[in-house]
Amino acid sequence: MRRRIFRNLKPLTLASQSPRRKELLANLGLVFSVEPAKINEPPPESETPKHYALKLARLKANEVASQVKEGVVLAADTIVVYQDEILGKPQNEEDAFRMLELLSGNKHEVFTAYIIQEKSAILAENVVKTEVFFKKLTQEEIKAYLATDEPWDKAGAYAIQGLASYMVKCINGSVTNVIGLPLTEVIEDLLRLKVITYEK
Structure with missing residues (x-):
């Protein structure tokens, strides 16, 4: 049996149905329940991409925290941005093709x-x-990538941890952030808040 690095001090609820986020937390041995937020995501307005992502995460956290009886809620939202355009989940094949053409040969955030x-x-x-x-x-x-059906529920129409991994020449920053949850920062906060601790 694989040893765990962390153990819970408080109940933890993940406010997301993303299998990527669930897998990232589970791989560290964290115990958590899953309660996906049921919100209608408002379209971006005049806010920056950073503030838009934060607004969506707050909406998700509030919705689930109002229903959870004990412990803490972890909510997250990931967006892909190319030249100030927020690329959400593709609406159809044409939309996904357009997004990948934009990203092709370029840098995005x-x-x-x-x-x-x-x-x-x-x-x-x-x-x-x-x-x-x-x-x-x-x-x-x-x-060929669109024919795999991988892009449809992914912001920016690709999955860095999946078949699109070969398309990525390099990254500057956290790879788990691109997958959907920046583990370094999240774990630091959960430790600081005494939601989890190190396994003895």
């Missing part, structure tokens, strides 16, 4: 905002940015 909340009190909030550099993609490559 990935922002993940996360909130740690207990009842109505926000205990920690943060936004982490990672720069991602894509190789130049041919139209044939993009079409």
Whole structure:
């Protein structure tokens, strides 16, 4: 049996249905329940990408924290930004193709905002940015990737931990942030707040 690094001091609820976030936390041996937030995500207005991601994370945290009886809630939202345009989850194949053409051969940013909340009190909030550099993609490559059905529930229409990993030339920053949860910062906050501790 694999040893764990951390153990819980308080119940932890992940306010997300993302399998990537669940896997990131589970790989560290954390015990948590999953309560996906049921919100209608408002479209971006005049706020910066950083503040938009934070707004969505706050909405998710508030919705789930109002229902959880004990412990803390961890909510997060990840957005992909190319030249100030927020690239959400693609609406259809044409939209996904357009996004990947934009990212092809270029640098873009990935922002993940996360909130740690207990009842109505926000205990920690943060936004982490990672720069991602894509190789130049041919139209044939993009079409072949779209045929895998991997892009459909991913911001920016790609998954760095999946089949799109070969498209990424390099990154500047946290890879787990691009996957959906900046583990270094999240774990530091959970330790500081005494939600988790090191396994003895």
